[in-house]
Amino acid sequence: MTKSKPLFGLSDGLKQQMARRQQETIVEAEPLELNLGDVRPSVQPVPPRFSDPAQFPGVKEYLALRQAGVALGMTDPFFRVHEGIPAATTRIGGKEYLNFSNYNYLCLNGHPEVTAATYEAIQRYGTSPSASRMVSGERPLHGQLEHALADFLGTEDCVAMVSGHATNVTVIGHLFGPRDLIVHDALAHNSVVQGAILSGAKRLSFPHNDWQALDDMLRTLRPNHERVLVVVEGLYSMDGDYPDLPRFVAIRERYKTFLLVDEAHSIGVMGATGRGIAEHFGLPRTCADFWMGTLSKTFSGCGGFIAGQRLIVDYLRHTAPGFLYSVGMSPPLAAASLKCLELLQREPERCRALRRAGRLFLELCKAEGLNTGNSAGLAIVPIIIGSSLGAINISSRLFTRGVNAQPIFAPAVEEQQARLRIFLCSEHTPAQLETTAKAIAAGLAE
Template structure:
């Protein structure tokens, strides 16, 4: 059935029952008026209503199926307090594996105080674009500190991590260009490519040889070529071969972009990310992208690289030029978190130890952890969305908060629970959690 065709009567009647609507008010195929537009095309009533949007209908049907199976909705639970190794929901404390607070810096007294001081000095917002209304020192201080981490000439901070990829890729590349990406790349990269109008090709996950062949076939047909990978893959917890990618991008005269959202604060002895982990000079990668909402306890994203790249984005990328500058308390919080990360590398070491311990315990228990290398992200693959939601709810009943990742976010056979590790988790908590999974799965 085409997305432009009204849904079948039976499905609409089911949705009507879910919404509690009467058939005559439902706009179902039997009762829906058909409107004639000025161009004489007959427009079904369903095409003018959000409650008949195909995506919304699919969501309602999925909800109804979950209700029939007695499954509670594990999403959008309300937490009271900071996002740490423990959380509080509906007055009960839970062991929490659903937070990106990798180094335990969200809620750290120095981070909170930096945000409060910034509010006292600058207020909660700068109220306009930095290009037209000027900057605050804390914004540039954060960018320069991030550039130092990567060893690059400069850095620019955006107000949204997702929008950073969308705007940067969408602005830098165009219809005469090619963007090739790992098959497991984040949605924000795909949206950026779509916006750019560039030709898009995916290569099998972490298969550098396949990427080499693809570029060998296609490189000569395009002007600029961009290769995009992640520092740590957010669903699987593994990483690419950075030295091999750098060699490949040089041979094929391409740009290389690495999304460090889940790698900063996690990889390398100091938490500097994939380049430190790989022993590579950060200048060997053309575009470093990252987020402020995970290790850095704020909200936003950044691009680090050569000055020409950064200046172009600051003066011309729509997601920066036409957006308000990052809020001072968020910039201050992220700068304080980055300062703590650099001053206390023991947090990074402890996170690595906890991740490796979780991975060993899970594998010893016979759990399928997929490709994870035991850093910040470790999946437990169950192979069924139903099993993933059910086990998530069962663990929640036993005081463990972990989210299911289900179809269509992943293939049905790859449905999973996704565990985010923190330096604050203890070995005892990990042993308890693995034991519960064995008991309940």
């Protein structure tokens, strides 16, 4: 067998230097001398656009948008530093703001019982499981959280992972393959799209919430594929509306598809007791195959989960790369989410207060003549502005008036759909909501 040449030729001198270094116990390393003369020249010159990150098309677009913002004197709405626990209000730069920019829907983040549970978890288990649960073992909190979630939802089993985004990517990417078809709502979260791309399946989207369009697509396409996955969300995070789930369930039956419902924004928000969109419609848990959720929102932690049939959840627990090859959830975060789940069940009035705030804010905005798109007035109300710079501008004006609300612009949404996005929480008061609706209207009128 011929020995393959190393990709990057290291000079003998360099190799000797490295070997010497390994034997020595010098604390401070000296810079290595790279002898580029030993590296074979490239066959063809590489144009700067392929070697200079500043010339990546996305980077250039990003720089142009930043420069436009600076030229227009807008304050940067991103990476604002909150100096406490953001809920209905927050403290930024030493100043108090009305806050509409976080997913602390039920205001459980910082709840004394949640904080106490995390302290206790740290004292017992430290801050990190340090490795994959399968390989290095788990803590009791991992299993307790998963059992509690499965019980709450009424599924056979549940597996929790370290990131909501990674949960969708690894689950969808792992379960489906090139002979399959994945069809998702046009407004599906990026994690769903990334998972579908990773799977290698044919990926298509249907117009937002349009089950009839999906029906038409599957009538033609279903016979061309082995497995078909349909993905919808419980509550859409950009628009604050939700799908007519019974129709999608009927499509699942008719075409023998799998159905994944991403409940990132609907758990704790929809349904009389916060159990999400299935409870909202009075549907049994068996109406879908995969119930995905995140722990970063209602559950004040960090991570994602997949709940469903025991066999498939257990298969994911033993084989999904994003779970198997990634560290287990930090014990204090698992404890926080577990405690939030307990509080949600003990205090269902939190869900009702959130929904009251959502409904009232929607009414107030409509009374001010604001374009709230299709918002159902639950926890999310968009204010459609119609241009990226316009959305950044109004967000910046609101900030100077003491309101923290994020702009959403292209490419996250289409340019004409650029918007402010308002997230409500259970502790927003009618007075705060009225002030904000009026401030948005005044800012737009300027």
